[in-house]
Amino acid sequence: MIGWLKKRWGLALSLVFYVFIVMFAAMSLAGLLMVVLHQTGVITLGLDFVERDIHAFRILFNMIVFSIFIGTALAAFFSKKALQSIRKLIEATKKVAAGDFNVSVESKGIYELEELARSFNQMTRELASIETLRSDFINNYSHEFKTPIVSIRGFAKLLLEGNLTEAEQQEYLKIIMAESERLVKLSSNTLNLSRYEAIEIITEKKPFHLDEQVRLAILLTEPKWAEKEINIDVKLDSAVYNGNEDLTQQIWLNLLDNAVKFTGQNGNICISLLDQQDSIHFIIKDDGIGMDAETIKHIFDKFYQGDKSHTREGNGLGLAITKRIIELCGGKITAGGDPGQGSAFTVVLPK
Numbered sequence: 487m488i489g490w491l492k493k494r495w496g497l498a499l500s501l502v503f504y505v506f507i508v509m510f511a512a513m514s515l516a517g518l519l520m521v522v523l524h525q526t527g528v529i530t531l532g533l534d535f536v537e538r539d540i541h542a543f544r545i546l547f548n549m550i551v552f553s554i555f556i557g558t559a560l561a562a563f564f565s566k567k568a569l570q571s572i573r574k575l576i577e578a579t580k581k582v583a584a585g586d587f588n589v590s591v592e593s594k595g596i597y598e599l600e601e602l603a604r605s606f607n608q609m610t611r612e613l614a615s616i617e618t619l620r621s622d623f624i625n626n627y628s629h630e631f632k633t634p635i636v637s638i639r640g641f642a643k644l645l646l647e648g649n650l651t652e653a654e655q656q657e658y659l660k661i662i663m664a665e666s667e668r669l670v671k672l673s674s675n676t677l678n679l680s681r682y683e684a685i686e687i688i689t690e691k692k693p694f695h696l697d698e699q700v701r702l703a704i705l706l707t708e709p710k711w712a713e714k715e716i717n718i719d720v721k722l723d724s725a726v727y728n729g730n731e732d733l734t735q736q737i738w739l740n741l742l743d744n745a746v747k748f749t750g751q752n753g754n755i756c757i758s759l760l761d762q763q764d765s766i767h768f769i770i771k772d773d774g775i776g777m778d779a780e781t782i783k784h785i786f787d788k789f790y791q792g793d794k795s796h797t798r799e800g801n802g803l804g805l806a807i808t809k810r811i812i813e814l815c816g817g818k819i820t821a822g823g824d825p826g827q828g829s830a831f832t833v834v835l836p837k
């Protein structure tokens with residue numbers, strides 16, 4: 487009840503109180519002025535008692551002066567409290583405008599000002615986290631961008647200096663090609679991710695066979711898994727899904743690509759697709775290097791790479807893109823695994 491009253495009437499009651507004080511003061515002043523004017527004969531009032539009893543007039547006068555004094559002091563006291571919070575907010579706003587988002591204000595007493603302080607604090611918290619994300623992104627992106635360029639420059643310099651065997655020249659040219667590919671992948675992945683982050687709904691949907699799409703993804707990645715002689719076990723229910731084919735294809739390609747990348751020679755990958763009543767489940771398991779709890783916690787973060795020995799083969803954006811696409815489909819992705827025991831990823835897409 488008190489909370490509700492505070493919520494509804496906090497500022498209103500304060501205002502009523504201030505207005506009352508001001509009106510009281512104004513009326514007292516007016517009354518005083520009238521008596522003075524009457525006394526000086528400028529106007530004639532029926533205030534006989536004033537003429538009859540000058541003592542009563544003095545009491546009245548003193549009371550008016552006293553009321554004005556007390557009223558003003560009270561108004562000053564209460565408004566000081568309200569103004570203090572507003573002043574703190576103004577100072578904090580100036581700091582935020584100057585780029586310092588690590589500020590928070592406290593306000594107690596008047597409900598509306600408490601609310602304002604709470605919203606302000608929430609806003610600065612959001613701004614601070616966006617700023618951290620932004621600077622992290624720039625740092626990571628610059629790092630990912632710089633590494634291949636430094637490598638390309640180094641090998642191009644060696645080629646220019648000459649004195650290399652044919653085999654060395656071929657080797658260095660291959661590295662330059664691979665690093666250029668990495669740069670192309672980095673820019674297209676970054677562009678794709680920012681595109682998918684900017685949209686809220688998927689357009690150009692149509693029904694298609696998800697099992698066929700998964701089969702195609704397995705075929706497209708064949709050069710990679712065949713080279714490692716990985717055995718792929720496939721169990722696919724026939725499932726029709728209404729979605730955007732280009733987007734969902736990226737999910738299977740990214741997950742399959744990772745499974746192959748993190749599985750050793752002669753390893754095993756098991757892929758299954760289950761057509762359930764309201765959803766389609768895609769599960770991919772491998773017996774590769776696996777993941778520890780820390781890696782599982784961060785794998786969907788942008789630029790996160792758990793296994794440092796494969797950093798040259800990716801840029802840590804694949805799973806962030808995959809997760810965003812699945813979110814756009816209204817689905818969910820979960821990851822599991824243990825170091826040395828392999829990993830498993832489960833995607834659930836609602837129908």
Ligand code: ADP
Nearest residue numbers: 744745748785791792793800801802804805829
């Ligand atoms: P990258 O392009 O570096 O692979 P991803 O976003 O696709 O980036 O993956 C992020 C990290 O997640 C990888 O660096 C790796 O540590 C971990 N990861 C992903 N898939 C697997 C997997 N199948 N087995 C083990 N670790 C994996």
